[in-house]
Amino acid sequence: MDFDILISGAGPAGLCLARALSGCGLRIGVVEQQPLAAIENPAYDGREIALTQQSAQSMRDLGLWARIEADEPTAFAQLRDAKVMNGPSPFAMVIGHQLSQHSELGWLVSNHLIRRAAYQEVCAAQQQHQDIQLLTGEQVARAHTDAGAAHVTLASGKQLRARLLVAADSRFSGTRRALGIGADMHDFGRSMLLCTMSHEQPHQHVAWEWFGYGQTLALLPMNDDPATGAHRSCVVLTLPHHALEPLADMDEAAFGQDLTRRFDHRLGAMQLASTRHLYPLVGVRPHRLVAPRFACVGDAAVGMHPVTAHGFNFGLLGIATLARELRAAQAAGQDIAAPDLLARYERAHRHATLPLYLATTFVARLYTTDHPPARLLRDAALRLAQNFPPFKRMVAATLSGKH
């Protein structure tokens, strides 16, 4: 057997799982199709990841938090409050941090910094325990499992065997498909443009979700630029893909004016402060999370619409659940791919993620429907929610990570 656990994909989920399992006597392999340089030093990708308090704790436990802070002391920005707006109305439903028993609902940090820190933690764990092998520039081309092992063929022709195969190769996981697991996919027919914008007015560390008519805008507060002191936010603009492409290519000055107008000058003049990145919006719900000698984690287990900012948060949650099961089985000398272990993981992770997956898909559909009755319903729902403290407490608990 080449490995005890073979992970397909060295994105944040695959790397965090390898890190979480290191040191318990398991031989771990991670296969990644990208070259080493892209994993070692990931490029900025536009995403500021909103972390729940629970995820912040997981990142501390895995060592990622300290690494990021040591490299960039202002990398973590407080997400103090959140507000949701509908159409041109100035009314906003506000979720205040007071509802969460913390001085902020959560935290924001750039995705490429998470990925870099996860890679560095894997290297440190490998140095300490000599139990992780990273195979970069290699793609999982075929995979199947039988009673004795998982069998993987890489595109290079190399054959690998493991006691357990874990898919962490994105929401469109080819490994999951190879294992015969289907998925319900919802294509929202929209894409998102993400970038950093500087703006005149401070954001007060409030995140915005603004369901305008014909467009959705989100604003995620970042710390002021340490070099210039400029106020900064990650801006997310959701539109049909054909409407975003010209915006992605527009010259910087015109883009700044366009965004200032879309944000109705509410933060004053805005200026582009980074590269621009486009993402298609597709929610994915796999039919199963496990099969004999196989499990999915990260986006391969649940591919969330980003509007509720839970993809990586759920990724960390699933990793903690699976790693706990695997460590316990290993410590007890039991089979790490035992069917009841995998079934427990599937049950727990489904239970933790399915309600929010379905609610997110519903909200995203309602708030991107512009028919007059939907507009009225959207507005009524927000006003009702604003005056219904139990609902707001539930949203605050979701944002801060008490599921």
Ligand SMILES: Cc1cc2nc3c(=O)[nH]c(=O)nc-3n(C[C@H](O)[C@H](O)[C@H](O)COP(=O)(O)OP(=O)(O)OC[C@H]3O[C@@H](n4cnc5c(N)ncnc54)[C@H](O)[C@@H]3O)c2cc1C
């Ligand atoms: C616009 C946007 C905003 C987001 N905002 C938030 C947020 O605020 N909060 C939050 O919690 N989450 C957020 N997310 C979700 C978060 O980014 C994802 O959940 C997370 O990046 C998924 O990590 P992953 O490792 O599962 O998958 P990925 O990051 O997709 O990594 C998969 C890896 O597998 C590799 N791979 C694929 N196929 C193969 C193969 N056959 N062989 C070998 N390697 C392979 C890929 O190269 C890649 O490195 C957001 C997502 C988007 C798109």
